[in-house]
Amino acid sequence: MPPSIPLPVQRALLKLGADLSLARRRRHVSQASLAERMGASLSTVRRMEKGDARVPIHFFARALHVFGELQALEHLLDTPKDEIGLALMDEQLPQRVRSKSRTPSGAL
Incomplete structure (x- = not known):
C-alpha cells in the first residue's frame, strides 16, 4: 500500500478485501467467475481481495452487487444517523427563538 495512506485506512481495506474473499469462497464462486x-x-479481483487501495x-x-449486499455500501454514511454531523448542527442552533412582533397597519 502507498505509505501516505493512514494505518487505520490500510487496516480497513485489508479487512474489506479479506471479507470479500471469504464471501466469495462461501458462495463457491471462483475469482475468475x-x-x-x-x-x-x-487481477482486479485479486487486488481487491488483497486490500489494494488503488x-x-x-x-x-x-462486487457487493454481485453478492446481493449493495445496501451495505448505501448505508455506510447514513446521514440521518450521522451522530457527529447532527451534534455539530445542534451546536449551531440558537439558544432562543423569538417570534417577530407584528405591528398594526400604519403603526410604527
Whole structure:
C-alpha cells in the first residue's frame, strides 16, 4: 500500500478485501467467475481481495452487487444517523427563538 495512506485506512481495506474473499469462497464462486460477473479483470479481483487501495471504489460496489449486499455500501454514511454531523448542527442552533412582533397597519 502507498505509505501516505493512514494505518487505520490500510487496516480497513485489508479487512474489506479479506471479507470479500471469504464471501466469495462461501458462495463457491471462483475469482475468475466473480471478475466476469463484475465486468472486471481477474487481477482486479485479486487486488481487491488483497486490500489494494488503488482499486477504484466502483469495483467494490460491483462486487457487493454481485453478492446481493449493495445496501451495505448505501448505508455506510447514513446521514440521518450521522451522530457527529447532527451534534455539530445542534451546536449551531440558537439558544432562543423569538417570534417577530407584528405591528398594526400604519403603526410604527
